[in-house]
Amino acid sequence: MFENLTERLGQTLKNISGQGRLSDNNIKDALRELRMALLEADVALPVVKDFIEQVRAKAVGQDVIGSLTPGQALIKVVRDELTALMGEQNExxxxxxxxxxxxxxxxxxxxxxxxxxxxxARLLKERENKKVMVVSCDVYRPAAIEQLKTLADEVEANFFPSDVKQKPEKIAANALKQARKQGMDVLLIDTAGRLHIDAEMMSEIKALHQSVEPTETLFVVDSMTGQDAANTAKAFNDALPLTGVILTKTDGDARGGAALSVRQITGKPIKFMGVGEKTTALEPFHPERIASRIIGQGDVLSLIEEVERKVDKDKAQKLAKKMVKGKGFTLEDFAAQLEQMRNMGNLDDLMNKIPGMNQVPQAVKNQVDGRQLVRMEAMISSMTPHERRFPAVIKGSRKRRIAGGSGTQVQDVNKMLKQFMQMQKMMKQMKKKGNMARMMQGLKGKMPPGMSF
Structure with a gap:
């Protein structure tokens, strides 16, 4: 998300660098570019106007302190205003x-x-240690009930069965009674949607709301609809006492207009954002971290939290001990590292959290492909145990067999083996006396997530 805005903003700040002081003259062009970038990101016009005026008021005439360049000073102003626009902090x-x-x-x-x-449901179970029950009140789409049941099984949440012949408010009331009986901590209620806002839908969801009096009423909206997402959220907020918003499909949204418009238009905080299709792909929305990502400074805190949750520490420690003892780095170890990286989830999302990634050419970014990790794992799985431990034996006929077994080409096997050899060479340096500390220092901040020790 925000790729286009980040690129435009980065160029704007680059153009203003080198000036000794921010003034009306040298900031005028920067603000014009910033305004155009926000409009192209499909941010609502009133939001853009207010934002630009806030930036202008705080940036014009500001002295550049110490070693800061005007571009860096403007970055701070823009970052602070973006944070304020999206809500200051996670709610x-x-x-x-x-x-x-x-x-x-x-x-x-x-x-x-x-x-x-x-x-x-998964996030509440895994991060908050809550007992969760889910129920579907969508009686207009029979597949919705079955879909939720399947997903509930996947995330190991309690599922309360419902039927299309029942009234939505009755389903919700019965689910609440059952949740109380079973000692649930949280009850999540899925409701029916429509292709557009209509009086019938609003009347029904109001009745449903009154029947259970929820603590939280969250509006779920597709971020790819841009400022329309904010306008739709406002319409729902006029009918229901919303407490927050969940932005979905942010991994497919290069603009980010919804994220920058929702809070200003509705007055309601964005609480979560969906960053992929998997049930693990939901993250709390941190305005200050998102603002840093927009201006190209990455999101190190979220990256660290993700690594903490998803990297298998036992496997990482075993490999570290193996390296310390001077034992060889094999293809089995390489496969374990590939698995760690794949378990991290959406690699594009991870890359966007790394500071400075907006400076990396797109052609280089395109080489980081989660599907490539799967192919590399498939190649290693197609090898014999002997080949994994002693890859030097892998010659022509073996390469053809491995390629055939993994559904790849011989050149793919050659490329994977080359990458392994580079990794193996680096690991050998760690065996040499006194090199461990220097290697670890040199690798700091450079190793891909899941491949550090």
Whole structure:
């Protein structure tokens, strides 16, 4: 998300660098470029106007202190204003109410409500250690009930069965009773969507809301609809007492207009954002971190948290001990590292969290492909145990067999082996006396996530 805005903003700040002081003259062009970048990102016009005026008021005449360049000074102003625009800090769910805490999910059809229910259930179970029950009140789309049941099984959440013949408010009330009986901490309610806002849908969801009196009422919206997402959220907020927003499909949104418009237009915080299709792909929305990503400074805190959650520490420690003892780095070790990287999830999203990645050419970024990791693992899986431990034996006929077994080409096997040899060479340097500390220092900040020790 925000790739286009980040690129434009980076060029704008580069153009203003070298000046001794920010003034009306040298900031005028920068603000014009910033305005155009925001409009191209599909940010709502009133939001753009207010934002530009806030930046102008704080930036014009500001002295450049110490070693800061005007570009860096403007970066700070823009970052602070972007953070304020999106809500200053993350606003988490209110889980302090008497259990079960009821969370009602509302939104248009196709916005990703059902998937978001499952994602949120998983997040609450894994990060908050909550017992979660989910229920579908979508009686107009029979497949929705079955879809939620399947997803509930995947994330190991309790599923309350419902039927298309029942009234949505009755389903919700019964689910709440059952959640109380079973000692659930949270009840997530999936509701029916429509292709557009209509009086019938609003009347139904109001009745549903009154029947359970939820602690949280979250509006789920597709971020790719841009400023329309903010306008739709406002319409729902006029009918329901929304407590927050979930932005979905942000991994497919290069503009980011919704994220920059929702808070200003609705007055409601973005609490979560969907960053992929998997049930693990839901993240708390941190305005200050997103602002850093927009201006190309990355999101190191989120990256660290992700590594902490997803990297298998036992495997990493075993490999580190093996290296310390001077044992060889084999293809089996390489495969374990590839698995660690794949488990990290969407590699594009991870790359966007690394500071300075906006400076990396797109052609280089395109080489980092999660599917390539899968292919490399498949090649190693097609090898014999002897080949994995002693890759030097892998010659022509063996390469052809490995390529055939993994559905790849011989040149793919050659490329993978070359990458392995580069990694192996680096690992051998760690064997030499006194090199360990220097290698670790040299690798700091350079190794891909999941490949550090």
């Amino acid at each position: 988490s769910l209110n889980l302090r109410a008497a259990p079960p805490v009821v969370v009602l999910m509302a939104g248009l059809q196709g916005s990703g409500k059902t998937t978001s229910v499952a994602k949120l």
